[in-house]
Amino acid sequence: MAVKSKNVKxxxxxxxxxxxxxxxxKKQVEELNLKNENLSIEVEKFKDKNIRxxxxxxxxxxxxxxxxxxxxxxxxxxxxxxxxTVLDDFSRTIESTIDDSPLLDGxxxxxxxxxxxxxxxxxxxxxxxxxxxxxxxxxxxxxxETEDEEDGVILSEFTKGYKYHDKILRHAKVVxxxxxxxx
Numbered sequence: 721m722a723v724k725s726k727n728v729k730x731x732x733x734x735x736x737x738x739x740x741x742x743x744x745x746k747k748q749v750e751e752l753n754l755k756n757e758n759l760s761i762e763v764e765k766f767k768d769k770n771i772r773x774x775x776x777x778x779x780x781x782x783x784x785x786x787x788x789x790x791x792x793x794x795x796x797x798x799x800x801x802x803x804x805t806v807l808d809d810f811s812r813t814i815e816s817t818i819d820d821s822p823l824l825d826g827x828x829x830x831x832x833x834x835x836x837x838x839x840x841x842x843x844x845x846x847x848x849x850x851x852x853x854x855x856x857x858x859x860x861x862x863x864x865e866t867e868d869e870e871d872g873v874i875l876s877e878f879t880k881g882y883k884y885h886d887k888i889l890r891h892a893k894v895v896x897x898x899x900x901x902x903x
Contacts, residue, residue, distance in 0.1 A: 793885060800843055801889055804882055807834050838882075845880045848892040857881055859891040869897040 810831040817824045838844070848858055853872045864875055874894045881892030 794887065796841065797884055797887075797889065800838070800841075800882075800884060803834065803838075804890060807831065807838075808879060810834070842885045843882060843889065845882050846892065848874045848877050848881060848894050850874065853894070853896045857888065857892060858894045858896075860896045861893050862895050863898040864895050865900045866897045867900050871897060871899045873897045 810827055813827050814824065814831065817827075835845075846857065851874050853860060853874055858874065858881065861878060866875065869875065873896070874892075875897050876895045878893040878895070879890070882889040
């Protein structure tokens with residue numbers, strides 16, 4: 721019987737060893753599963769961060785391309801603004817000269833050449849007289865009471881306005897009508 725009890729004890733001891741080994745393995749599997757879940761969550765975070773960074777980079781590239789296009793599109797803006805004042809001087813000279821002299825013809829010729837060059841490069845003047853006042857295009861220098869026009873109509877221009885492609889280079893300086901107040 722002693723042999724039988726030894727065998728039974730050995731079997732029980734083997735079972736308890738198997739149970740402890742099995743429990744240890746189960747714990748390790750649970751720990752590994754938990755680590756796997758944490759790593760999966762971390763991988764998803766990195767994927768999301770990567771996608772966001774790629775989107776930001778694409779937006780940056782588009783913004784850079786647009787800035788370059790605008791830079792080339794409006795490259796001559798500062799010199800054109802300076803030349804507009806010269807063109808104004810030519811116009812004032814033509815308006816103030818009374819007789820038809822060869823000098824006046826030369827000034828008119830230079831003025832028309834500058835206007836032609838401006839047009840070729842996308843610079844256009846716009847007429848304002850008779851139009852409704854638009855603060856995006858016009859700068860009102862004064863109001864003038866009138867019976868003939870409704871409120872907000874441009875009566876005269878001090879200086880012409882200019883556009884460069886789709887951008888306003890200079891607002892037209894104008895006199896705007898104001899309805900006469902009845903007493």
